[in-house]
Amino acid sequence: MSKVNFEDFKKINDYLWEISPETFKKMKVPVRVYESKDILLDSLKDNSLNQLINIASLKGVKDYALAMPDIHEGYGFPIGGVAAFRAENGRILPGGVGFDINCGVRLLKTNYQKNEILNFKNYLLNELFKQIPSGLGKKRKAIFSFKEIDGILNKGVDFIIEKGYGLAEDKEFIEDRGSLSPADASKVSFIAKQRGINQLGTLGSGNHFLEIQEVEEIFNKRVAEIFGISKGQITIMIHTGSHGLGHQVATDYLKKFLLKSKGNLIDKELVPMPFLSEQGQNYFKAMNAAANFAFVNRQLITYFIRVSFKKILNSKTEDIRIVYDLAHNIAKLENGLLVHRKGATRAFPADHQSLPEKYRKIGQPVIVPRTMGTNSFILIGTLSAKKSFYSVCHGAGRIMSRKKLQKQFLAKKLLNN
Amino acid sequence: MFEIITDKKLFQFKGSKNTPIREFKISAPDKEILLVDFLSKALAFSEINNEFYFDAFFDVFDENIAVGFFLGLPLEKKAIEIKGVSYHNLKIFQNKEKEWQAIILFDL
Numbered sequence: 341m342s343k344v345n346f347e348d349f350k351k352i353n354d355y356l357w358e359i360s361p362e363t364f365k366k367m368k369v370p371v372r373v374y375e376s377k378d379i380l381l382d383s384l385k386d387n388s389l390n391q392l393i394n395i396a397s398l399k400g401v402k403d404y405a406l407a408m409p410d411i412h413e414g415y416g417f418p419i420g421g422v423a424a425f426r427a428e429n430g431r432i433l434p435g436g437v438g439f440d441i442n443c444g445v446r447l448l449k450t451n452y453q454k455n456e457i458l459n460f461k462n463y464l465l466n467e468l469f470k471q472i473p474s475g476l477g478k479k480r481k482a483i484f485s486f487k488e489i490d491g492i493l494n495k496g497v498d499f500i501i502e503k504g505y506g507l508a509e510d511k512e513f514i515e516d517r518g519s520l521s522p523a524d525a526s527k528v529s530f531i532a533k534q535r536g537i538n539q540l541g542t543l544g545s546g547n548h549f550l551e552i553q554e555v556e557e558i559f560n561k562r563v564a565e566i567f568g569i570s571k572g573q574i575t576i577m578i579h580t581g582s583h584g585l586g587h588q589v590a591t592d593y594l595k596k597f598l599l600k601s602k603g604n605l606i607d608k609e610l611v612p613m614p615f616l617s618e619q620g621q622n623y624f625k626a627m628n629a630a631a632n633f634a635f636v637n638r639q640l641i642t643y644f645i646r647v648s649f650k651k652i653l654n655s656k657t658e659d660i661r662i663v664y665d666l667a668h669n670i671a672k673l674e675n676g677l678l679v680h681r682k683g684a685t686r687a688f689p690a691d692h693q694s695l696p697e698k699y700r701k702i703g704q705p706v707i708v709p710r711t712m713g714t715n716s717f718i719l720i721g722t723l724s725a726k727k728s729f730y731s732v733c734h735g736a737g738r739i740m741s742r743k744k745l746q747k748q749f750l751a752k753k754l755l756n757n
Numbered sequence: 758m759f760e761i762i763t764d765k766k767l768f769q770f771k772g773s774k775n776t777p778i779r780e781f782k783i784s785a786p787d788k789e790i791l792l793v794d795f796l797s798k799a800l801a802f803s804e805i806n807n808e809f810y811f812d813a814f815f816d817v818f819d820e821n822i823a824v825g826f827f828l829g830l831p832l833e834k835k836a837i838e839i840k841g842v843s844y845h846n847l848k849i850f851q852n853k854e855k856e857w858q859a860i861i862l863f864d865l
Contacts, residue, residue: 414845415844415862415864416844416845439841439843440840476835476836477838531801534805535801545838546838583840584801584840590841595793599790607844608847609845
């Protein structure tokens with residue numbers, strides 16, 4: 341494997357660095373890294389930028405292999421990595437989407453101010469824990485039959501809103517209206533459906549969370565007004581994905597692709613398949629179906645949040661509305677390109693036809709959660725993101741591995757602090 | 758894998774007539790894919806049936822094929838949740854004692 345050094349980079353500006361394709365023989369396009377010098381030096385400590393060079397060497401890759409500021413080493417493809425492939429002769433990479441297909445974030449706004457809920461905080465938290473299973477291995481009694489799971493995989497959020505699990509307007513504020521196509525439930529294995537059926541409407545474990553938040557600061561009054569966000573308002577952020585179903589789709593298709601692959605692979609997790617091949621299309625349809633499952637999961641969690649608020653605060657369904665819901669582990673066809681975003685957020689600018697009417701004049705909301713207990717941000721997409729295929733960061737990044745963290749921050753020490 | 762998912766002490770158990778049995782049949786072009794597929798199968802069975810597996814028996818086993826069954830028990834509490842099995846930095850090798858070892862990264 342080629343080992344990248346700081347000296348291999350050319351500085352484009354203070355926050356953009358490039359490795360030209362001449363640096364390593366196999367590269368077909370440059371690698372571009374959106375980071376300050378300090379963060380770039382940090383990124384060189386793990387294998388993420390070497391992984392990006394591998395991606396820049398794949399057939400059909402377009403313009404650049406990109407690193408967002410929160411890049412860190414992933415399986416084959418770095419988290420915080422973005423790569424676009426020409427649809428007609430490019431590749432699709434399950435590794436460029438990740439195991440948790442359509443892991444994403446949803447932000448809800450409420451009609452409540454902090455002082456209105458403070459006295460009910462414990463009741464509300466208890467009810468939320470009761471309504472939404474969370475943590476290691478937590479499941480719920482299946483809400484839907486296997487036949488209905490197929491409907492969810494094929495149609496996404498539409499399928500459950502028709503059944504009363506949300507407001508008709510909810511889907512307007514979900515990326516791609518909560519329904520990616522082409523999606524085909526028949527391309528998803530029965531094992532994947534079995535893994536997912538009891539997990540719909542659950543939060544999961546790992547870094548997934550549900551956080552009740554207070555709006556602390558407004559940086560752009562006009563944009564905030566359009567989002568319906570104001571200082572002191574209570575918002576709720578949900579971070580979760582497609583659970584075992586998405587993992588199984590990724591596992592199944594990684595194996596299928598490996599069985600078909602010829603020649604030496606740089607990394608088994610990075611196995612590519614021609615996008616227009618039968619297998620490539622099957623994965624695309626299965627991935628979209630798993631993404632629909634994840635959109636529905638976040639919609640069901642929203643439903644149970646509304647139920648909890650109603651029970652404790654006697655609120656109405658309309659008191660909790662969606663600001664936006666976005667995917668940050670996905671591959672999408674955009675403008676003739678298949679854009680892989682693994683731990684990266686789509687950020688379309690104003691006037692983009694994919695945006696909800698309400699946001700068309702300002703741009704797409706970009707939700708950036710940070711470590712729990714610290715501030716999160718809502719940003720907007722702008723035209724300057726064009727060079728990154730309209731992609732930006734997805735979170736705070738990771739400066740320490742979980743293992744290193746566990747060693748340094750023992751539970752006891754954390755509690756004492 | 759299940760030693761880290763659940764309580765290690767449970768692995769003393771040797772089974773009874775009610776012990777759940779899950780059959781598997783896996784083929785692969787190399788031992789890396791075979792191992793990842795084998796562990797992924799156990800993980801999927803575990804998640805679907807709420808079980809952990811303390812042993813596996815093989816009717817057929819070589820570098821390209823594994824046919825057999827897992828012996829399990831109900832999984833009451835997880836210590837950790839493994840969501841997937843990766844090929845990332847996967848190493849399968851024989852140690853000095855000629856025993857096979859694998860270094861494998863799980864997605865948590």
